[in-house]
Amino acid sequence: MYSDKVMDHFQNPRNVGEIEDADGVGTVGNPTCGDLMTIYIKVKDNVIEDVKFKTFGCGAAIATSSMITEMAVGKTIEEALAITRNDVADELEGLPPVKMHCSNLAADALHAAIDNYKEKMGEKKPEDRCKDICSCGK
Amino acid sequence: MIYMDHSATSPVDPEVFEAMKPYFVDNFGNASTLYSLGRDARKAMEAAREQVASLIGAKPEEVIFTSGGTESDNIAIKGTVYRLKNKGNHIITSAIEHPAVRETCKYLEKNGFEVTYLPVYEEGIVRVSDLEDAITDKTILITIMHANNEIGTIQPIAEIGKIARENKIYFHTDAVQTIGKIPVNVEEMNVDMLSLSAHKVYGPKGIGALYVKKGVRLEPIIHGGGHEKGLRPGTENVSGIVGLGKACELAEKNLLEDAKYITNLRDKLIDGILNSIEQSYLDGHRTKRLPNNVNLRFTGIEGESLVLHLDSKGVAASTGSACSSKSLEPSHVLIALGLEHVEAHGSLRLTLGKENTEEEVDYVITAVKEVVETLRKLSPLWCAIPGAERRE
Amino acid sequence: MIYMDHSATSPVDPEVFEAMKPYFVDNFGNASTLYSLGRDARKAMEAAREQVASLIGAKPEEVIFTSGGTESDNIAIKGTVYRLKNKGNHIITSAIEHPAVRETCKYLEKNGFEVTYLPVYEEGIVRVSDLEDAITDKTILITIMHANNEIGTIQPIAEIGKIARENKIYFHTDAVQTIGKIPVNVEEMNVDMLSLSAHKVYGPKGIGALYVKKGVRLEPIIHGGGHEKGLRPGTENVSGIVGLGKACELAEKNLLEDAKYITNLRDKLIDGILNSIEQSYLDGHRTKRLPNNVNLRFTGIEGESLVLHLDSKGVAASTGSACSSKSLEPSHVLIALGLEHVEAHGSLRLTLGKENTEEEVDYVITAVKEVVETLRKLSPLWCAIPGAERRE
Ligand SMILES: Cc1ncc(COP(=O)(O)O)c(C=O)c1O
Numbered sequence: 001m002y003s004d005k006v007m008d009h010f011q012n013p014r015n016v017g018e019i020e021d022a023d024g025v026g027t028v029g030n031p032t033c034g035d036l037m038t039i040y041i042k043v044k045d046n047v048i049e050d051v052k053f054k055t056f057g058c059g060a061a062i063a064t065s066s067m068i069t070e071m072a073v074g075k076t077i078e079e080a081l082a083i084t085r086n087d088v089a090d091e092l093e094g095l096p097p098v099k100m101h102c103s104n105l106a107a108d109a110l111h112a113a114i115d116n117y118k119e120k121m122g123e124k125k126p127e128d129r130c131k132d133i134c135s136c137g138k
Numbered sequence: 139m140i141y142m143d144h145s146a147t148s149p150v151d152p153e154v155f156e157a158m159k160p161y162f163v164d165n166f167g168n169a170s171t172l173y174s175l176g177r178d179a180r181k182a183m184e185a186a187r188e189q190v191a192s193l194i195g196a197k198p199e200e201v202i203f204t205s206g207g208t209e210s211d212n213i214a215i216k217g218t219v220y221r222l223k224n225k226g227n228h229i230i231t232s233a234i235e236h237p238a239v240r241e242t243c244k245y246l247e248k249n250g251f252e253v254t255y256l257p258v259y260e261e262g263i264v265r266v267s268d269l270e271d272a273i274t275d276k277t278i279l280i281t282i283m284h285a286n287n288e289i290g291t292i293q294p295i296a297e298i299g300k301i302a303r304e305n306k307i308y309f310h311t312d313a314v315q316t317i318g319k320i321p322v323n324v325e326e327m328n329v330d331m332l333s334l335s336a337h338k339v340y341g342p343k344g345i346g347a348l349y350v351k352k353g354v355r356l357e358p359i360i361h362g363g364g365h366e367k368g369l370r371p372g373t374e375n376v377s378g379i380v381g382l383g384k385a386c387e388l389a390e391k392n393l394l395e396d397a398k399y400i401t402n403l404r405d406k407l408i409d410g411i412l413n414s415i416e417q418s419y420l421d422g423h424r425t426k427r428l429p430n431n432v433n434l435r436f437t438g439i440e441g442e443s444l445v446l447h448l449d450s451k452g453v454a455a456s457t458g459s460a461c462s463s464k465s466l467e468p469s470h471v472l473i474a475l476g477l478e479h480v481e482a483h484g485s486l487r488l489t490l491g492k493e494n495t496e497e498e499v500d501y502v503i504t505a506v507k508e509v510v511e512t513l514r515k516l517s518p519l520w521c522a523i524p525g526a527e528r529r530e
Numbered sequence: 531m532i533y534m535d536h537s538a539t540s541p542v543d544p545e546v547f548e549a550m551k552p553y554f555v556d557n558f559g560n561a562s563t564l565y566s567l568g569r570d571a572r573k574a575m576e577a578a579r580e581q582v583a584s585l586i587g588a589k590p591e592e593v594i595f596t597s598g599g600t601e602s603d604n605i606a607i608k609g610t611v612y613r614l615k616n617k618g619n620h621i622i623t624s625a626i627e628h629p630a631v632r633e634t635c636k637y638l639e640k641n642g643f644e645v646t647y648l649p650v651y652e653e654g655i656v657r658v659s660d661l662e663d664a665i666t667d668k669t670i671l672i673t674i675m676h677a678n679n680e681i682g683t684i685q686p687i688a689e690i691g692k693i694a695r696e697n698k699i700y701f702h703t704d705a706v707q708t709i710g711k712i713p714v715n716v717e718e719m720n721v722d723m724l725s726l727s728a729h730k731v732y733g734p735k736g737i738g739a740l741y742v743k744k745g746v747r748l749e750p751i752i753h754g755g756g757h758e759k760g761l762r763p764g765t766e767n768v769s770g771i772v773g774l775g776k777a778c779e780l781a782e783k784n785l786l787e788d789a790k791y792i793t794n795l796r797d798k799l800i801d802g803i804l805n806s807i808e809q810s811y812l813d814g815h816r817t818k819r820l821p822n823n824v825n826l827r828f829t830g831i832e833g834e835s836l837v838l839h840l841d842s843k844g845v846a847a848s849t850g851s852a853c854s855s856k857s858l859e860p861s862h863v864l865i866a867l868g869l870e871h872v873e874a875h876g877s878l879r880l881t882l883g884k885e886n887t888e889e890e891v892d893y894v895i896t897a898v899k900e901v902v903e904t905l906r907k908l909s910p911l912w913c914a915i916p917g918a919e920r921r922e
C-alpha cells in the first residue's frame with residue numbers, strides 16, 4: 001500500500017516537535033476528519049532555517065508531514081511556497097489515491113505557516129494555539 | 139508474528155487443510171456428475187453438510203453452501219424481501235451490522251424498501267423494546283447480527299427471535315463472528331436464517347453457508363444450474379466445502395474449552411492496556427462480548443498509524459479509523475456507540491485466537507503502550523488535552 | 531480411471547496446487563488489512579490478476595475476481611441490464627447458453643425484460659445475420675457464449691462484437707469453456723465483459739473472474755464491504771485467486787501445444803467411434819468446435835445408462851440426457867440443434883484434457899462400442915428402427 005519511502009518517513013519521522021519561538025505556524029485539517037497538522041517554521045534572511053511538525057493522522061499524514069519538513073528546510077520563502085501538493089507525493093514515490101489528500105494537507109500546512117510568518121502572527125504562545133486547534137470539545 | 143486479527147480472518151487449521159487436500163488434484167470430481175469420481179465428491183460434500191448442521195443444531199437439508207458470509211447475508215435478505223415484497227416493504231436491522239447486511243439494506247432502501255436501524259446505545263446492544271416499537275404490519279424481515287465484528291457485543295438473538303415468531307416475521311441473523319466462539323443453536327435462537335463463513339473459524343476463505351429453516355422459501359439472487367436447491371448455482375467448491383465441514387467439526391469439539399482459554403486472555407489484555415495507558419477506553423459492553431474481542435480507543439491517536447507501528451513490532455491488529463477505510467468514513471459501529479468522529483479514529487481492535495498465548499498478550503500490552511506513547515509525542519491533539527502531561 | 535469429462539471440471543494441476551498451498555495455513559492474511567501478512571496476500575492477489583489479464587489480453591484493473599463462472603455471468607448480465615433499464619429492456623442471447631446465462635435471462639424475462647434466443651441451426655452456431663435482425667432500439671445487452679459446454683461449437687464472437695460496437699450495445703461472452711483451449715483476446719473479440727472459471731482449466735473450484743472493459747459500469751448484485759471495486763464484496767479467496775492466476779499462466783504457456791495435442795486425440799476419438807458403431811452421429815459442427823469436445827449420439831440408447839456403464843468400465847463421461855438432469859428435461863442445447871427428444875436422450879459427451887493419451891482414446895472407443903451394444907440389446911427402440919439389425 002505504502003512505498004518504502006513513505007514507511008521510512010512514517011516510522012522515523014524527521015523534525016518532530018514544536019518551535020517555541022517560531023516565526024510562523026500553520027495548522028490545517030480537522031481532527032473530526034481524522035487529521036490535524038501543525039507546522040512550525042523558523043526563518044532567517046528569507047530562508048527557512050528550521051521546520052518542525054506535529055500530526056494527528058494516518059501513516060500518509062505523518063509521512064507527508066515529515067517529508068515536507070525535509071523539503072522546506074533551506075529553501076527561500078518563495079521556493080517553499082512553490083512546493084505543490086503533488087511534489088510531496090512524488091517525493092515520497094507516490095501515495096495510494098485515497099491518501100492524496102494527506103499530501104495536500106502537508107503542503108497546505110507549510111503554506112499556512114508561511115502565510116502566518118508573512119502576516120507576522122507568530123507572537124501567540126504555543127499553549128494558546130494548542131487550545132485553539134483542539135476542536136474535539138474535550 | 140503475533141496474530142491478533144482473528145475477526146478479519148483466521149489461519150486454516152492444519153487438520154482442516156489435511157481434510158481438504160485430497161479434493162484438489164486427486165478427488166477432483168464435479169459433485170453433480172454421475173460417475174464414481176463425482177459421487178465421491180458428492181459424498182464428501184454431504185458429510186460436510188452434516189458437520190455444519192451439527193454445529194448449529196440444524197438438519198443437514200437446511201444448510202446451503204455459499205461463497206462466504208457476504209453472499210449468505212445477501213441471499214437471506216434479498217431472497218426474503220424479494221419474495222415477500224407484495225406483503226410488505228419494511229425491514230428492521232441494527233445500526234451496527236457488517237457491511238454485507240448494512241449495504242444490502244441501503245441498496246434496498248434505494249429500491250422501494252424501508253429500513254429501520256435499531257440503536258445500540260453506549261454498550262453496543264440493541265434493546266428488545268425498541269424492536270417491538272419498530273414492528274409494523276409492513277415488516278417482512280428482521281436481520282440482526284449475533285455478535286458484532288468490531289466491538290464483539292452479543293445481541294439478544296433468542297429474545298428477538300421470539301418476538302419475530304410471535305409477529306410472524308422472518309428473522310435472519312449473521313453469525314459469522316459467533317460460530318465456534320459461543321454456542322449457536324438455530325432452534326434455541328428462534329432464527330429462520332443464519333449466515334456463517336468458514337474463514338473466521340480456521341477454515342478456508344471463499345466458502346460459507348446459509349441455514350434456511352425448513353419451509354422458508356427464498357428467491358435466488360444468482361441463477362444457473364440449480365445447485366444447492368437452486369439457491370446457489372455453480373459448480374460446487376468441494377475442497378472448500380470439505381474444509382468448512384471440518385472447521386465446523388473442530389469448532390464444535392473445542393468450543394467450550396477454547397472459549398474459556400480465550401476469554402481469559404481477553405480479560406488480561408483489556409485490563410493490562412486500560413491499566414497501563416492513560417486515557418484509554420474499552421468500546422462496547424465489558425462482558426456481553428465475544429470471548430476473543432478487545433476494542434480500545436486512545437485519546438489523541440489515529441488508528442491506522444497505530445496498526446502500522448504495531449505491525450513493525452510484529453503484531454497484526456486492525457482499526458475502525460476512517461483513514462484505514464476506502465471511503466475515509468469512520469466505523470459506523472463506533473459512531474453508533476455515540477462516539478465522536480475523533481474518538482472513533484483512535485480505535486484499535488485486537489481479536490484473539492486459540493493459538494495466542496499469555497506471553498503474546500504481555501508483549502502486546504507493552505507494544506501498544508510504546509506505540510501510543512510514540513504517537514502521542516507527534517500528536518498536536520495530545521498536548522491540547524486538559525490534564526494531559528505536557529512534554530517540555 | 532480414464533477421465534473424459536473435462537468440460538464438467540478438471541483436476542487441479544499439481545503446479546497450481548503447489549502455488550496455492552502457502553495461502554492456507556501460513557500466508558493466511560486477509561488481503562484487505564494493513565499489516566504485512568495482509569499486504570503479502572494482496573500482492574499475491576494482484577500478481578494473479580496480472581496472470582489472468584495476460585491470458586485474455588486485458589489490463590489487470592479490468593479483471594474482477596468472483597466465486598466462479600456462474601457468478602461472473604450473473605454479475606455481467608444483471609449488472610448491465612439493471613443499470614441500463616431506463617434505456618431499454620431487450621437482451622439478445624443464443625439458444626444454447628449455459629444455465630448460468632440462460633436461467634438468468636429467463637428470470638429477467640419474468641421481471642420486465644425481453645429476451646431473444648438466437649437459433650443455432652444444425653451445426654450449433656449462431657448466424658450474424660440473425661443477430662442483426664434481432665437488434666432493436668431497446669436492445670441493451672448481447673450475451674453469447676464463446677464456445678458451448680455441451681457440443682463445443684465456437685461462436686463468431688469477434689463479428690458479433692463488431693456489430694455490438696457499431697450499435698453501441700454492451701456485449702458479454704461466457705468464455706468459461708474456451709480459456710486455455712483456444713486463444714481468447716478481449717480486444718480482438720470486441721467484448722465488453724467476459725466470464726471465466728478456474729476449475730475448467732486445471733484450477734480450483736469456487737473461483738472465477740469477470741473481465742469488465744475499462745469504462746463499463748455495472749450494478750453489483752451482491753452488496754457488502756466494497757471489495758473488487760464494489761462489484762464482488764466479501765473477504766477475498768486468496769488461495770483460490772492464486773490458483774486461478776497460476777492456472778491462467780500455465781494455460782497461456784501451453785495453449786497452442788495442448789490444443790494441437792488434444793485436437794488430434796479428439797479427431798481420433800470421433801472417427802474411431804463413428805466408424806465402429808453404426809447409427810452413431812456427431813452433434814455440432816465438425817471443425818468449428820473446441821479441441822477437446824466430442825459429443826455423440828447413438829440411436830436407441832439412453833445417455834444415463836451409457837454413462838453409468840462407462841463408469842463401471844472406468845471411464846468418466848457425461849450426457850445431455852434428461853434422465854440425468856434434475857428436471858428430467860433433455861438438454862436444451864441438443865434440442866436447439868433440431869434433434870428429437872428421443873435422439874437427445876442418447877447423447878454422450880467426452881471432453882478431453884491434456885493428461886489423456888492415445889491409449890486411453892483407443893480404450894474408450896472399444897468401451898463405448900461394447901456399452902452401446904449391450905444397451906441396444908436391451909432397447910425396445912433399437913429393434914424398432916427400420917434397417918437396424920434385429921436380434922433374434
Ligand atoms: C459479521 C460479519 N458478517 C459477514 C462477514 C462477511 O464474510 P465473508 O468475508 O466471508 O464474505 C464478516 C467478515 O468479513 C463478518 O464479520
Ligand SMILES: Cc1ncc(COP(=O)(O)O)c(C=O)c1O
Nearest residue numbers: 372373598599600628679706727
Ligand atoms: C459455458 C459455461 N458457463 C458457465 C459455467 C459455470 O461455471 P461455474 O461452475 O464455475 O459456476 C460453466 C460450467 O459449469 C460453463 O461450462
Ligand code: FES
Nearest residue numbers: 035057058061461
Ligand atoms: S489522515 Fe486520514 S487518511 Fe490520512
Ligand code: FES
Nearest residue numbers: 832852853854858
Ligand atoms: S427413463 Fe427414468 S428418468 Fe428418464
